[in-house]
Amino acid sequence: EPEVTQTPSHQVTQMGQEVILRCVPISNHLYFYWYRQILGQKVEFLVSFYNNEISEKSEIFDDQFSVERPDGSNFTLKIRSTKLEDSAMYFCASTASGGTDTQYFGPGTRLTVL
Amino acid sequence: TQLLEQSPQFLSIQEGENLTVYCNSSSVFSSLQWYRQEPGEGPVLLVTVVTGGEVKKLKRLTFQFGDARKDSSLHITAAQPGDTGLYLCAGERNQGGKLIFGQGTELSVKP
Numbered sequence: 475e476p477e478v479t480q481t482p483s484h485q486v487t488q489m490g491q492e493v494i495l496r497c498v499p500i501s502n503h504l505y506f507y508w509y510r511q512i513l514g515q516k517v518e519f520l521v522s523f524y525n526n527e528i529s530e531k532s533e534i535f536d537d538q539f540s541v542e543r544p545d546g547s548n549f550t551l552k553i554r555s556t557k558l559e560d561s562a563m564y565f566c567a568s569t570a571s572g573g574t575d576t577q578y579f580g581p582g583t584r585l586t587v588l
Numbered sequence: 589t590q591l592l593e594q595s596p597q598f599l600s601i602q603e604g605e606n607l608t609v610y611c612n613s614s615s616v617f618s619s620l621q622w623y624r625q626e627p628g629e630g631p632v633l634l635v636t637v638v639t640g641g642e643v644k645k646l647k648r649l650t651f652q653f654g655d656a657r658k659d660s661s662l663h664i665t666a667a668q669p670g671d672t673g674l675y676l677c678a679g680e681r682n683q684g685g686k687l688i689f690g691q692g693t694e695l696s697v698k699p
Binding site for chain 1: 629630
């Protein structure tokens with residue numbers, strides 16, 4: 475069964491460093507998302523992406539964050555200058571089309587900022 | 589602010605008991621999804637409900653979407669230790685839109 479994959483599974487970085495989290499959505503999906511989950515808190519929406527542009531972003535998704543679909547398969551989240559409070563699990567999700575299609579989640583990347 | 593209130597937050601029961609988890613909102617959702625999440629992993633879809641009043645069954649799990657599409661419930665019959673985990677509800681308001689998650693229900697089923 476097709477699934478969303480994410481790499482790396484765990485990323486440790488120093489505060490102020492740039493990180494790129496990678497996702498490979500399910501191949502025929504058109505809508506892509508990033509969510510994050512700080513330890514012990516609820517899953518929070520960061521950004522959605524459709525037709526090679528951001529369709530919606532949350533207040534969390536400030537100028538330090540960017541997303542890109544550099545080729546036909548990868549979907550990346552970049553954090554330019556990481557802060558301690560960026561430590562969280564980051565989940566990528568994708569869905570085939572809009573409407574009420576289910577969003578399928580990847581296994582997540584645990585980002586630890588020291 | 590769109591909120592999805594999930595309750596209870598924690599639930600500890602004995603094997604064989606029944607339980608219900610609730611998700612409530614003042615907002616209308618086009619669909620509502622229930623996920624299960626294991627520690628350190630991503631949410632895994634259990635079911636999507638779309639139509640007001642819809643009831644879906646998945647073995648011992650029964651999911652219901654409220655008539656007004658503002659609330660949903662998950663009922664587990666004869667819970668088993670294998671049901672232990674974190675259950676999340678998440679609502680979608682518009683086409684291709686973001687999911688708004690509830691706080692989650694941490695279920696523990698003791699043998």
